[in-house]
Amino acid sequence: MAVRFVGTFTPKLDDKGRLTLPAKFRDALAGGVMVTKGQDHSLSVYRTEEFDAMAEKIVEASRNDPEARAYQRYFFASSEEQRPDGQGRIPLSADHRAYAGLTKECVVFGSFDHLEIWDAVAWRDYQSQHEENFSAANSAALNAVL
Secondary structure, three states: OOOOEOOEEOOEEOOOOEEEOOHHHHHHHOOOEEEEEOHHHOEEEEEHHHHHHHHHHHHHOOOOOHHHHHHHHHHHHOOEEEOOOOOOEEEOOHHHHHHHOOOOEEEEEEOEOOEEEEEHHHHHHHHHHHHHHHHHOOOHHHHOOO
């Protein structure tokens, strides 16, 4: 069975820019992770296997399409391979920390096939702005499954 990432955790970013990954996921992530810039000024953390599968799909897009080319460039240029240390910490680059606006207080939550890293204040703001969308559950993307 594939690894399932769910739940919300609140680790702190240390003075060296390292983030401690949730203990319940450390075994699944011990082999290495890929950290990328995600949507909505967050960071995404993928197991290397998941990242590779996604990367194969991304490179299938036509390089003749300027939007696909731009996405490919941005996605791969913003990706970094990391291996958690013995305490489950991964270093987050200054560029990644700036992109996500990370301060000491962070939120890490599971998005089923990957983890997302958010600044705690930005995550609370996002939740406040989108609570009604979740409650209404009327998105066309969800209608097929709900």
